[in-house]
Amino acid sequence: RKEVEQDPGPFNVPEGATVAFNCTYSNSASQSFFWYRQDCRKEPKLLMSVYSSGNEDGRFTAQLNRASQYISLLIRDSKLSDSATYLCVVTRRRDYSGAGSYQLTFGKGTKLSVIP
Amino acid sequence: DVKVTQSSRYLVKRTGEKVFLECVQDMDHENMFWYRQDPGLGLRLIYFSYDVKMKEKGDIPEGYSVSREKKERFSLILESASTNQTSMYLCAALRGAISGANVLTFGAGSRLTVL
Numbered sequence A: 001r002k003e004v005e006q007d008p009g010p011f012n013v014p015e016g017a018t019v020a021f022n023c024t025y026s027n028s029a030s031q032s033f034f035w036y037r038q039d040c041r042k043e044p045k046l047l048m049s050v051y052s053s054g055n056e057d058g059r060f061t062a063q064l065n066r067a068s069q070y071i072s073l074l075i076r077d078s079k080l081s082d083s084a085t086y087l088c089v090v091t092r093r094r095d096y097s098g099a100g101s102y103q104l105t106f107g108k109g110t111k112l113s114v115i116p
Numbered sequence B: 001d002v003k004v005t006q007s008s009r010y011l012v013k014r015t016g017e018k019v020f021l022e023c024v025q026d027m028d029h030e031n032m033f034w035y036r037q038d039p040g041l042g043l044r045l046i047y048f049s050y051d052v053k054m055k056e057k058g059d060i061p062e063g064y065s066v067s068r069e070k071k072e073r074f075s076l077i078l079e080s081a082s083t084n085q086t087s088m089y090l091c092a093a094l095r096g097a098i099s100g101a102n103v104l105t106f107g108a109g110s111r112l113t114v115l
Helices: none
Strands: A004-006 A011-014 A019-025 A032-038 A044-050 A055-057 A060-065 A070-075 A084-093 A102-106 A110-115 B004-006 B010-013 B019-021 B023-025 B031-038 B042-051 B054-057 B065-070 B073-078 B087-094 B110-114
Touching: A004 A084, A011 A019, A019 A084, A019 A110, A032 A060, A032 A070, A044 A055, A044 A060, A044 A070, A070 A084, A102 B042, B004 B087, B010 B019, B019 B110, B023 B031, B031 B073, B042 B065, B042 B073, B054 B065, B073 B087
Parallel strands: A011 A110, B010 B110
Antiparallel strands: A004 A019, A019 A070, A032 A044, A032 A084, A055 A060, A060 A070, A084 A102, A084 A110, B004 B023, B019 B073, B023 B073, B031 B042, B031 B087, B042 B054, B065 B073, B087 B110
C-alpha cells in the first residue's frame, strides 16, 4: 500500500457545486497534514493545514480521521478559480532523531476543473 | 512570508552536461529541499538539508548531488545530465519542525529539458 493515496480524479464539476477529495495514509505515526493547491505550471502553495478537530476557511473545510487514516477537503460553492490540482501532504518523523528529521510525503494530486 | 527563489525558470541542456540549479531563501530557514515533479509520479524528494553543510538523501538521489555552503542557498547539481532527468525541479524551505504554523514554501520551479 502506498504511503499516501489520493482520489485519482479528474473531477469535472459545474460552478456552484460541492466537491470533496479524500486522501488516505498508511502510517499511523503520521503527525501533520496539509492540503496544497497547484495551478498549472506553477509551484504548490499551501491551501490549509488540517487539524484534528477539523477546520474551515471560507468555502473550504478540512477534516482528519485518525482512526480510518484519511484526510478530506470539501469545497463548497465551487468557483472557476478553484480549478487546480490539490495535493495532500502527510508528515511523520523519520526513524532517526535530529533536526529536520521529518518525512514529508505528497499525494500525486487530484485535478479539479470547475466548468461554467 | 518566506521567499524562495530559483534562479532559472527554464533550462535546456545536452546529455552529459553539468547542470547547476540554484535556490535561495530569504528567511534564515534551517531546512531546504529539492524535489522533482513528473506527470503521473507526483513530487519526489531528491535531497534535503537541515543545516549548513548537512545533507540527506531523499527517495531518488541517484544522478544528483547537492551543496549547502550558506544557510540561504541550496544547490542541486547534475554531474552529467541525462534525458531521464528532464523534469520540473522544485526547491522548498521550512523553518524548524513542520507543523500547522511552520509550513513548506516552494520556489517557482525550474523546468529542465535534457536533449
